[in-house]
Amino acid sequence: MASDTRPVVSNRRTGEFTRWSLTLIPTTREAPNDAETPSHVLLHRAGFIRQVGAGIYDYLPLAWRVLSRISTIIREEMNAAGGSELLMPALEPFELFEGTKRDEDYGDNLFRVKDRKGRMNALAPTHEEVITDLMKGAVSSYKQLPLTLYQIQTKFRDEARPRAGLLRCREFIMKDAYSFHMNVEGAGGLNDSYDAMYKAYSNTFTRCGLDFTPVEAESGPIGGSASHEFMVNCASGEDTILKCPVSGYAANVEKCEIGDRGPWTLDAAPTGELTEVHTPNLPGIDEVGKVMKVKPDRMLKTLVFAVTGAVAGNTAAVLPKWVLAVVRGDRDVNEGKVKKLGGCAVTLAPEKEAKAAGFAIGYVSPRAVNTADTLLLIDSEVAQGGFWATGSDKADHHVKHFNWTRDIGAVLKDTAKVMVGDLRNAVAGDPSPKAPGAVLETARGIEVGHIFKLGTKYSDAMGLQIQDETLGKRSVIMGCYGIGVSRTMAATVEQNHDENGIVWPAAIAPYHVLITMMKPDDARQKEAAGKLGCMLVGEGFDVLLDDRDERPGVKFKDADLVGIPIRITLGDKALDAGGVEFKLRKDAMGKAEVVPMDEVVAKCLASLNG
């Protein structure tokens, strides 16, 4: 059969040719009512997406082409990193959550589907359970590992507030990969695959033409530097990144360490008598400060955590029941740092239980350390003398002139009950943890990828144990690795646009070249369009021909909006001179130059290589 051999013996060129008049590119001047972010506005206006429901979108032909290009790059890099592609289903029987209880973790974010027989299913938000269950039946021996499997698939999360177009959706496209190992270290171990994925992610986003930063993220259960987020650098991003300009260290807010903040002391003279102020019904620390006439940076913020267990390495015989974490009023407590300093797994204390234990929630001060089974953690920034305002440990009141020595001096001597250290989120200007003398800077980013060492969390919960070299059974060690595919498209637009529209990086542009016919019915222009199309497609360029019966002004505005990298215009003047008008989308201000017909292909090649 001749047809059989087509994919085998021919080297298919990628070049494709599309007439605008025969596809669907519904450009519009109107942005959606709720659209604020540039990618939401421009992807809608340029005819890439249409909303179907809250956080649910149609990807129209141009968007589909961009998504396909991103997916191709991801596949090449995943395959190069040793991954095999598969496809798991969207419907996930609820029984799979029995061991992991992730249905509870996801809560209302999980779409639930009861089928005609009354059985409950989830629309899978990710596939750890499904793939762990698959592996239980499919592998039995260490000989079959390591293994990396991935899919590019539609995911579902019932977000409470879908927003910003494709940046936070309820149905979206994700690449998720899972790796399986007998060991963490050594050949074929988790660390090897994690490093290969880190490289594959860097390659992927580089090839997509994105400016991005890999940042350290909160560690997984294995500890160490076991998680990284890949952030597209972008002022409109919803995540904050901290970077050290000297060492290159970068981390997200949850993870970022702070360097040495200098000496601290709890030993200082009082600034005055403890003075109570009536502060009822105030929503936050700023309002309390206004009533008290104290700036938030002279106030102590004291959060109460309930202890849920010990962290690995804590050998204390008895754990506290409660942890108080004290930071400056204008700072945010970092839960990961509370865990680390306190040596306890914690969760923000439920108000009812905390009140029952005697904590005046909303008005707690460090003096509450006197409550039984309570550990006091103090951020080094507030372990200083001087004036402090804080809660009064009774409802509706705060106090001025709190003093560590005078007010809780007796407890301060008990080093098992009080600790000082780093407890808060890093901010710009904090000392770098990696380069003495350097200070951290902040930037905004959009998270497009996340890689993670899972360890045996899922294999333990679901019983994925296989035979090791000694014929014993061992839990399989796992990693997981995600890329938001549709989000990557949106992030690219956030980073690549001007006031007139999108400016696609060539590698993921829906087409490489846009040919605009000034007069679609003109015989000479038709001939030129056909000839140019053939030449360019023959060289592997994807070409969009604007052959619409529209005014030139409309076409030029749409060309700016849609953002194809190379723009060729067929008009009488240039054709009279034996050429065409040539312009790059990224040179917004530049004038088109006339390029002779037989030099167009070379010019296009040079433009994309340049």
Place this chain on the structure above:
Amino acid sequence: MASDTRPVVSNRRTGEFTRWSLTLIPTTREAPNDAETPSHVLLHRAGFIRQVGAGIYDYLPLAWRVLSRISTIIREEMNAAGGSELLMPALEPFELFEGTKRDEDYGDNLFRVKDRKGRMNALAPTHEEVITDLMKGAVSSYKQLPLTLYQIQTKFRDEARPRAGLLRCREFIMKDAYSFHMNVEGAGGLNDSYDAMYKAYSNTFTRCGLDFTPVEAESGPIGGSASHEFMVNCASGEDTILKCPVSGYAANVEKCEIGDRGPWTLDAAPTGELTEVHTPNLPGIDEVGKVMKVKPDRMLKTLVFAVTGAVAGNTAAVLPKWVLAVVRGDRDVNEGKVKKLGGCAVTLAPEKEAKAAGFAIGYVSPRAVNTADTLLLIDSEVAQGGFWATGSDKADHHVKHFNWTRDIGAVLKDTAKVMVGDLRNAVAGDPSPKAPGAVLETARGIEVGHIFKLGTKYSDAMGLQIQDETLGKRSVIMGCYGIGVSRTMAATVEQNHDENGIVWPAAIAPYHVLITMMKPDDARQKEAAGKLGCMLVGEGFDVLLDDRDERPGVKFKDADLVGIPIRITLGDKALDAGGVEFKLRKDAMGKAEVVPMDEVVAKCLASLNG
């Protein structure tokens, strides 16, 4: 940026190289408990699929590769037919069904998802509503049509009885296309696109290597030959196809016409007195026949239909309320033919209402024509004299010696109340409707594609009207076109297997060549595998290398099971002679031949071209 130019200037070869030891191909000797069809058994045993829930499957790496190849062929043919690819969401807000009421048509087959805000969504079983709604906002003028859009997407149907592996699933992969037109005839009209789709479907299934038959299917609202199913010819298929070997006519059971069955008459002498027989609680006509000692082909089967409206072209002032359709006891009433002969839209009468109107459901005879507002339709096969048994029109009884003239002669003269014609499903041996003298033959098939002229059903229901050439508003005319992608994979296996496993057609095989190493650790075999792999991948072949530490017997069994078309074995004997063992999977009985190393590529090319 160098990376930008990769997809543009390089002619990427498709050749890929995979080591069995690094991917997931969990072959097994055990078939699933409920597996009966070959594709279900073999796709599971060969490690292509695993069940996740009822009618829900993981597509493992080999299956994903086959699905990707089928999808590539579909995309090429859809693009050649003028289609543009897009992607619509799986979640479909219920409001979209307001106009079409298809949520009621689908009933329990529709998966319903209530979100966190209490809004109801469907998991889309197809996308007519979504795309019609999209078009309402995106096109406004005839200048933007015709337009053909398609997607390859996961579909959801909560089948009551998912079965046969991928042949009837609750979550499956489908290509669905929709075309939009101002006219049925002429350039850019529906008929043009329908014909282009017919050709694209024929090309697609031919290129996939399938033996298939396009059959006429029940017409859409436009009438004429407005629907075709594409059936893979296969004895295990669940659909029956009727074919005329002389004219080439082929149709499904619902659609198939029957040629002239010769003269009929209702005028004949009685064979005896009407005799009642007590026939209570018998489940079917066969059991009734046994009790009465009458063969089903001498019994009259009378079905009661309720009239729901007139069909196009019926200008009768008053419609009947009920239609009785009488066929031979061993035949099946064809509802489409009932509509056509009676000129009424009908539905099988709800038992309760029919009983209230006086019909003894289960025991109805042609004499029930005496009920008010009833039309009697008689299949020409039973418009004959001789012995007939039939119902007695009262519960629990049948009668023998029914005679048309004696028993309902008075009514027979009223041509508005009684009609004779073709009412039943065709069967093998019936006269061909297209070639006088020829008889129909039956065959079994698996439906893998269906094309359909929709007309204005959805645009009317949802208000998709656009400006025509005269500036008036007109409803858009639509067509829709589906291919079961995952079902096509399963149908291919049904048609291409032997007792040892799958025999993939080269065009959609997961790999073209399987290289089996007898001794994976042997230096000479390693070198040969590397060299062969390079040569073959360089020519665009996809190569799977079985490098597992397993016995040769296990590898050969797995090779048969998995079904890669070309099999090369690296063993000492052939390598001593400067060659490799070469065999085609389809030559199950053939012996491997030794091919010199430097002739292997040419041999592979010739094998796939042959």
